[in-house]
Structure formats: structure tokens, C-alpha cells
Amino acid sequence: MEFLQFFISGLSLGSIYAIIALGYTMVYGIAKMLNFAHGDVIMVGGYLLFTISTTMGLPVWIGITGAVVGCTALGVVIERFAYRPLRGATSLAVLITAIGVSYLLQNLALLIFGAAPKSFTSIVTMPAMTFANGALTVTGESIVTIAICIVIMIVLTLFVNKTKPGRAMHAVSEDRGAAQLMGVNVNGTIALTFAIGSALAAIAGALLCSAYPTLTPYTGAMPGIKTFVAAVFGGIGSIPGAMVGGLLLGLIESLSKAYISSEMADAIVFLVLIVVLVVKPTGIFGKKISEKV
């Protein structure tokens, strides 16, 4: 029963990681860049929700809507002004810019909201559920998080595989020039990808701050790095890979904390990444692209 308890909390944490990792992996797959500012968009989502719902006292759903809309706009703006001018530049230049955007967002948050942690009120009002005569307690946050993650996975998979914009994403991901020849607007498709990734980051921010209710300008940094790990773990560029990678990462972290050492949990997570990459460099779902000559 104790194992099940840790398993569920790991699944819940993994769901948040999966939602964030989806943003990383989609942007990588389509724009071919690592958006290291992605984690900080989560933090911005957290602050937007906090400002609207806690500071201004408006209903939670307005706060969530505001966070999603705000982060979507932020993602598109970042892409338009920081990354698009660098299209065709070396990947190193883009990477450094992404790190710069990350620090910019953190320091803007520091300037506006200060360094003191904000105590965040959970967006989940659902009470915890107990099973097996109280031996197993599942928090409302866990249930909501896992449920939202499942919905996002289904909707996103359908969107990418069954819709026209989804097919355009596949095309841009594989061959930008050929996609243009089909009539696909490459800039528009990349902007759409950033919009989706950032909207997901906002949702992840709301869930993350509900489960771990302190908010600082650096709240997004560590989950950002970890979900990057999750995306690589699953095979960067692969949507099912990000989902599985995120879930596994949450489970490993939670079970390591429970059974090995809570201080060592992060080290174990990164150790697993190293092992996976040594054994299978393209990640779990990584595509091995064989060039046909």
C-alpha cells in the first residue's frame, strides 16, 4: 500500500513533467532548437495565475485562462523576436539566445514580484480520497493532475496526427523547404508550435504550484532542466517519448525519494538519463533516421 502511495504521487509529478516535456519536444521537433526558456514560461504562468486569482481575488478559472492566454502570447512573442531573426543561424547562437531569454524572464519576475516566495493557493478544490480503510490517500491535486495529463495527451495526439495543421507540423519537422513547396507557412507553423508548448507550460505551472505551493522567480528552472531530461530520455522530438519520459522521470524521482534518499533523488534521475543515453543514444522512442541515398 505504501508503494502504491508513492507510485501515485510519482505518477502525478510525472504527469506535470510530461506536460512540460511535450512543449520541449514539439519545439525541438519542429523548430530544431532547444528552448531553454521553456521552464521559465511555467514560472510566468504561475505568477499570472497568482496575480489574477490571489492578488486580484478573481475566480480561479479566470486566473487559469489568463495564465494560458498570457503564456501563449509570451511564447509567440519570444519566438517572433528572439528566435525567428536567428533562423538559419548556427544552433549555438540560438541556444545562447534561449539561455538569455531564460535569464531575462527570471530577472523580470524578480524585478516585478521580488525574491520572496509567494505562497500559492491550490487551484484544486477537490478533497483527497482515501482507499483501503485509510491506508491509501490520494490528494485531489494528484487526481486532477493525472486526469488533465491524460486529456492533454489524447487531444494532442489527435491534433498532431489527424488535423491539417498537425500534418503541416510533421512536414516542417521533416523538411522545411519541401513543406514550403506544399504551401505550408513555416513561420506560422513554428509560431503555432510555440503557442501550444507555452499554453501547456501555463497549465503545468498551475498544477506544479498547486502541488508544491511556493512560487519564486526560479520555480521554473529546475523543472525546466528535468523535463528537458525527460524529453531526451523519451527521444527528443517524439511526442509519445515526451509523455513516457515525463511519467518515468516522475516515478523514478518519487520512488527514489521514498526508498533510497530524498537528497539523492535528483542525482539518481540524472544518472538514469546517462545510462539510457549510453545504451540508447536516441532515447526510448527516438527515431533512427536512415538516410536513403
Next chain:
Amino acid sequence: MALLEVKDLEVHYGVIKAIKGISFEVNQGEVIALIGANGAGKTTTLHTVTGLIQPSHGQIIFDGKDITKIPAHKIVGMGMAHVPEGRRIFQQLTVLENLKLGAYTRKDKNLISATLKMVYERFPRLEERKNQVAGTLSGGEQQMLAMGRALMSNPRIILMDEPSMGLSPLLVSEIFDIIKVISEGGTTVLLVEQNAQKALSIADRAYVLETGNISLSGKASDLINDESVRKAYLGA
């Protein structure tokens, strides 16, 4: 009036001038061959016409409209399809998904399925393999897919870049037969080829491109007998 008119086109790659002021025209219903050696600028010319590369000088007029500054993704919808060099099909998508992407700019579902039927009639092998991942097709099938994908946009003109590249002589003949059929179906063809013999055998007129300049042009039947063309491109 020509369907496609290229006027005084210049293209630079950095400081290197790849295309040095060429002009040519393609009339409705013609098959025009653009022949020349490796590096003469044939692919660059096609890429510039479809907007993948911006010219530094000159004008491209399609169907009476100046399309020089129009981005590549908007040109397909105007009726110009481009079968790129190396086919560049979407390897990880299925044959059918590739074909659907060819019709990306079209809205009418009935017209799209009519075109799909026509493409399947022209390339029965694509129908047999419609659910197969495109990367697993043979070279000849990939070329057919690339051509079928271009036809899915229902183009008025189709630009083909080295359709014979890497194919066996038998397949090359098959591909050229298909080009002839496409042309007889009313689609104008601009064909870039290193295989000058084959290209001239199906073209109405041809232009010879030599290091960024058009050195010769005329009726294909005249060029095929031209002494300098025979020496340089036909290996005779």
C-alpha cells in the same frame, strides 16, 4: 502571353553570383527543358522561381502576376508545383499522407479526392502502397510519389528537378513517359535535367545553362542536332 516569364534574373550566394542575368519563358502547354552541367545553376533557377531563394535582381512573372517577392508557400496555391531535386518526400509519413500534403492549399474535399483518384490511376503503385511509410519506397516509387504529390495541388505548371537522378535506365524511361502523359493532360512542364538526351527527346524547346548564363536556346529538335550541344551534353 507566356505562362511563366523570367526576366533578367540574378541570384547571389553571399558574394558569389550563381545566376548572372538569365531570361526565359514558358508558354502554356509547352514542355521546356533546362539543361546544363552540374553547377550550372539549374536547381538555383527553379528554387528562385518557386520562391525558396530570393533573387538579387530580375523579375518572375507567372500568369501575368509578378511573383518575385511572393513567399514560397503562397506560390503553390497560385498553380505552380515544384518536384524538388532528390524528391524530398516526407519519409516518415505514409504515401497517402504525403499526397494529402500535396493538396495542402486546396479546400474542396471532393476536388481533392478526384485528383487523388487521377494520381492513383497514373501511378497504380502508389495506391497499392498508400498506407506504407514513404521512406521504405524504392527510388523509382519515391520519384513517382514526389510527382504525384506535386500533381495533388492541381498545378497549371509543374517544375521538375532532375527526375531521372539515381534511377535505372528502365525507370528513367518510365518517368519520362509519365512526364509526357502529364504534359498531354494539359499541364505545362519546366524540366531541369542532366540527362540532356532524354530531356530533349520530350521537350518542345530548351535552354542550355552554362555557369549561370543561358548560352543557347531553341527548339529541342534543333538543339539535339546542334554540334556544340552534342559535344558538351550528349557525349557524341
